[in-house]
Amino acid sequence: MSASVDNTKSFLEVSPGIRNWLYTLDHKRIGLMYLCGILFSLLLGGAFALLVRTALFSPGLTIVGQDWYNKFFTLHGAVMVFLVIIPGIPAALGNMVLPVQLGAPDVAFPKLNLASFYLWCSGAFLLLLATALGDVDTGWTFYTPYSLESQTAVIPAVAGAFVLGFSSIFTGLNFLVTIHKFRPAHMGWFQMPLNLWALYATALMQVLATPVLGITLLLLFVERFMQIGIFDPTLGGDPVLFQHCFWFYSHPAVYIMIVPAMGVISEMITTFSRKHIFGYRFIAYSSVALALFSFLVWGHHMFVSGQSRLANMVFSALTFSVGIPSAIKVFNWTATLYKGDIRLDTPMLYVLSFLILFTIGGLTGIFLAVLSIDVHLHDTYFVVAHFHYVMMGSTLVAFIGALHYWWPKFTGRMYPEALGKLCAWGVFVGFNLTFLPQFVMGSRGMPRRYWDFDPEYTLYHRLSTIGAFLLGISLFVVVCYLAWSLKRGKKATQNPWGGTTLEWVAPTPPTTFNFPEPPPEVELYDYDDLVEVPNANEDGVTNWERRPATGKPAKAHH
Amino acid sequence: MSAQDNDKGGHDDHGHGHGHGSPFIQHHYDDAQHQFDSGKLGIWFFLVQEVLFFSGLFVAYILFRHHHPEVFAYASHYLDVKWGAINTAVLIVSSLSAAWAVRCAQLGQRRGLIACLVITLVCAFGFLGIKYIEYSHKFHERILWGHRFDPCVASGGAHLPNKSNQCDGVKSSVVWDFKTKKADRGCLDAETGYDWEPATPGIQARCQVAEIKIGVQGNERREVGRRAIEMCEAAAGHGQPHKPVPCWALVENRHVCPKGPAAMVYYGDKAVRTDVEIEAVCEAAPAPAAPEDAFAHAADRPAPGQATLTRQAPPTKHDLQVAWSNGPPPQNTNMFFSIYFAMTGLHGLHVLAGIFVYIWLLVRALKGHFTPEYFGPVDYAALYWHLVDLIWIFLFPLLYLIH
Structure with missing residues (x-):
């Protein structure tokens, strides 16, 4: 092989220098660059969230009036949705993990992958430009006709979301082709790690749903520039059409957020239970089922937008059916825990948080699918609490957990475990303290997106604000210690958690093409012949090795 | 294949290797077939994405036409069926030449490939030229969208x-x-x-x-x-x-x-x-x-x-x-032109993108990059071009041929 690249050294050490990073085609480097951007956006979006919560600490005027309040919650939503949660697991972690789990040297289209990253940067820049230009006050949903009239920086924000959409489409396209064409000969569809099933289902949704958002935002953009009149009722256009098109994407977008989270949870729950995943095929199929259902339920966002009664009933019924694949997953995860040898490392704490928070988020979604109840709860804090339980309590918690899980593999460093566990508790307690009160005040009629409230809600708002600060501080500490660990963390071993998927066979950190030699066939989720070797390296970090008796000698690369 | 062409196909991190016949087979693929198949699957997914991108406009079309059939019946007469039909023919010819280009590349017929690429490009420019004539007439007569719809002529030709x-x-x-x-x-x-x-x-x-x-x-x-x-x-x-x-x-x-x-x-x-x-x-x-x-x-x-x-x-x-x-004109006749300009405008942008792609292909064909082993880009571009053609074949009757 006449490769111009050294495939024996860690991808972090080969060709150093900022230029080599910015022009890199290595999926792991691109993933790490995404991660930096996403963690920065997380802190930014979190800062806006804390501003919103601070403003709501007491009734009446606190730190800001209504105009600033509207801008804060819009930017919080737009940054968190478009810059953090949607790209979080697929673009950052997926980029790093997917080819390695396949045993492939890279994604199918490395240049396209880099282009996606720069599209993401451009989109993020436009969103931040909107912030700098005096903010946006339409909410992240950009509903017409208000978004056509708003005097704020809607145009750069919409352009940003449009560009980010194409970043997402190209990432999804890349992953689909990689999974189709780069599976090794011995890896059939049902020998794939469940994370890859989830990423596959996610990529399908990214490719099928995001273009609809693209055209919708493009029309909104043209509408603002040229008054083309597709959505403007004064010109004969239809503002509800905007809602349909928007949710046709944005409901799948919720699943683009949650399905990859389910994938990483599946990986972590079996690893930390030291037990084969229960119901592999059910979990795999339910990912695809969720992807399919995601396209059929968008109307449940519009029960009070003047849909026909028939449409409401159909969308309501279909929404209930989403509970089935979701529940299948939760039951199988729970069954995986049963009689497992559960190890409560930091990633596992996040997994258990996820199970609880996702169950609450999912079940309250069933409440909202009931038409009569939705009329009462629509646009209240109940909805806010519900989707935060899913988007943040589930997706973000899974993302942070998975970040801890794969951090040693891709950075070669361990994070501080005790601090990690403390912050995991902080996130769990802080999250519930923030959002459980919101269920209560929402069901008692506190409307969402209001900058002021009746004094009867003061207690709930205060609890929520206190919880938000606990949550924010915990996440901030997580980002800090992860950054700290890059230089000071203990050196990681090849397989610190005892995972069975291919990335744990690769060196830590992987080489440029991931494997110095073609990866072996592994027994997926088979923990029987993995033995724990404490103090396996000079920093005293544990490693898990295959018992030589099975004929699969442990590969030592550290 | 000259060495200086290598920069087209490879990149810093992924050199060429494996003894591939063409320098454009990238390192992380097993072989030329693997690269071709991956690219082909990729372009198909891209086309699916394109179809969905246009779907939003088709949904808007269906909705507005369902709500205002009289607007569509009336306003359609503003459009010139003659130009629309000529453009349809132009695009069909270009699709033929695009497909023929793939065949030429597969057979290693460089001159034929170049000729087909040129024909495709000429047709693409022709299409945009005719579209320009139509658009400029509409702008001239103020047959536009939204508040700008203020026609100087009635549907059918008389001046208003x-x-x-x-x-x-x-x-x-x-x-x-x-x-x-x-x-x-x-x-x-x-x-x-x-x-x-x-x-x-x-x-x-x-x-x-x-x-x-x-x-x-x-x-x-x-x-x-x-x-x-x-x-x-x-x-x-x-x-x-x-x-x-x-x-x-x-x-x-x-x-x-x-x-x-x-x-x-x-x-x-x-x-x-x-x-x-x-x-x-x-x-x-x-x-x-x-x-x-x-x-x-x-x-x-x-x-x-x-x-x-x-x-x-x-x-x-x-x-x-x-x-x-x-x-x-019935009320909301402007809606037809909102849809008309949005759909044909977006389609025109795709034609424009296709022109850039075909110019790039032509340059590479002139340099002799395409061989029977490596002709993927010609194939992928032709698939894209067929889709652009196909979308027009839907647009033409939906916009021009309403009675």
């Missing part, structure tokens, strides 16, 4: 006085003479064959709606210009609220304008009665005595309320009946 009186930069209008049932004067251009021409500034001013009185006699309001037109629409709509009569039917000069408690408002051969007194006054503005005055001889100068025909015979009654038989 438009609200802003800015057609062709000429502030003028056709005035329908109720007595003679003829267009009284105007500034129709040569394109339609009704070559009315006093388009000089003096006449233009005369052709404007000068004033409309609305209200009970002695207590009426006088309105001028655009406001007058709006008032006159409102008044006309009073009789038939569901059929607002556009102002051009009311534009009348004082000699024939009916006065009295009720006014008769005509369009085509129908009459609508309104219950308010309307007086449209068309004052003669002083004609400029400039040397370029078309009516240098006093005898030729038209009296107010008359037109001077300079080149061709005036339109016959039949002409005008045909031209105006569709009546005034």
Whole structure:
């Protein structure tokens, strides 16, 4: 092989220098660059969230009036949705993990992958430009006709979301082709790690749903520039059409957020239970089922937008059916825990948080699918609490957990475990303290997106604000210690958690093409012949090795 | 294959290796077939994405057409089926040459490949050229979207006085003479064959709606210009609220304008009665005595309320009946043009993108990059081009061929 690249050294050490990073085609480097951007956006979006919560600490005027309040919650939503949660697991972690789990040297289209990253940067820049230009006050949903009239920086924000959409489409396209064409000969569809099933289902949704958002935002953009009149009722256009098109994407977008989270949870729950995943095929199929259902339920966002009664009933019924694949997953995860040898490392704490928070988020979604109840709860804090339980309590918690899980593999460093566990508790307690009160005040009629409230809600708002600060501080500490660990963390071993998927066979950190030699066939989720070797390296970090008796000698690369 | 071409196919981190025949087989693929298959799957997913990208507009089309079939039936006649059909043929030819280019590349026929790529490019430019002709005509006649829809012509070809009186930069209008049932004067251009021409500034001013009185006699309001037109629409709509009569039917000069408690408002051969007194006054503005005055001889100068025909015979009654038989534009006719410009505009952008892709292919073909082992880009571009073609094949009947 006449490769111009050294495939024996860690991808972090080969060709150093900022230029080599910015022009890199290595999926792991691109993933790490995404991660930096996403963690920065997380802190930014979190800062806006804390501003919103601070403003709501007491009734009446606190730190800001209504105009600033509207801008804060819009930017919080737009940054968190478009810059953090949607790209979080697929673009950052997926980029790093997917080819390695396949045993492939890279994604199918490395240049396209880099282009996606720069599209993401451009989109993020436009969103931040909107912030700098005096903010946006339409909410992240950009509903017409208000978004056509708003005097704020809607145009750069919409352009940003449009560009980010194409970043997402190209990432999804890349992953689909990689999974189709780069599976090794011995890896059939049902020998794939469940994370890859989830990423596959996610990529399908990214490719099928995001273009609809693209055209919708493009029309909104043209509408603002040229008054083309597709959505403007004064010109004969239809503002509800905007809602349909928007949710046709944005409901799948919720699943683009949650399905990859389910994938990483599946990986972590079996690893930390030291037990084969229960119901592999059910979990795999339910990912695809969720992807399919995601396209059929968008109307449940519009029960009070003047849909026909028939449409409401159909969308309501279909929404209930989403509970089935979701529940299948939760039951199988729970069954995986049963009689497992559960190890409560930091990633596992996040997994258990996820199970609880996702169950609450999912079940309250069933409440909202009931038409009569939705009329009462629509646009209240109940909805806010519900989707935060899913988007943040589930997706973000899974993302942070998975970040801890794969951090040693891709950075070669361990994070501080005790601090990690403390912050995991902080996130769990802080999250519930923030959002459980919101269920209560929402069901008692506190409307969402209001900058002021009746004094009867003061207690709930205060609890929520206190919880938000606990949550924010915990996440901030997580980002800090992860950054700290890059230089000071203990050196990681090849397989610190005892995972069975291919990335744990690769060196830590992987080489440029991931494997110095073609990866072996592994027994997926088979923990029987993995033995724990404490103090396996000079920093005293544990490693898990295959018992030589099975004929699969442990590969030592550290 | 020369060594300096390597920069096209490879990159820093992923050198070429494995002893591939073509330097454009990237390192992380097993072999040429693997690369080709991956690219092919990728382009198919991309096309799926494209279909969904356009789907939003098709949904909007279905929705608006379902809600306003009369708008689509009426406004479709504004489009020129001839140009649309020619463009359809042009795109089909280009699809053929795009497919042929793939075959040439597979067989290693470099000259054939280059010829096919050139034909495809010529057709693509031709398509955009024709689209430019159509668009510029629409802009010229102000057959546009939203508030900009202010047509100078009725669907079918006859000229209308438009609200802003800015057609062709000429502030003028056709005035329908109720007595003679003829267009009284105007500034129709040569394109339609009704070559009315006093388009000089003096006449233009005369052709404007000068004033409309609305209200009970002695207590009426006088309105001028655009406001007058709006008032006159409102008044006309009073009789038939569901059929607002556009102002051009009311534009009348004082000699024939009916006065009295009720006014008769005509369009085509129908009459609508309104219950308010309307007086449209068309004052003669002083004609400029400039040397370029078309009516240098006093005898030729038209009296107010008359037109001077300079080149061709005036339109016959039949002409005008045909031209105006569709009546005034229904409400929300602008919606059709919102959809029309959004769909054809987005499609045109895709054609433009295709042109860049084909120029890139042509450059690479001239350099001899494509071989029977490596011809993926030609194949992928052809698939994209077929999709662009196919979308037009849907757009053409949906927009041009509505009856």
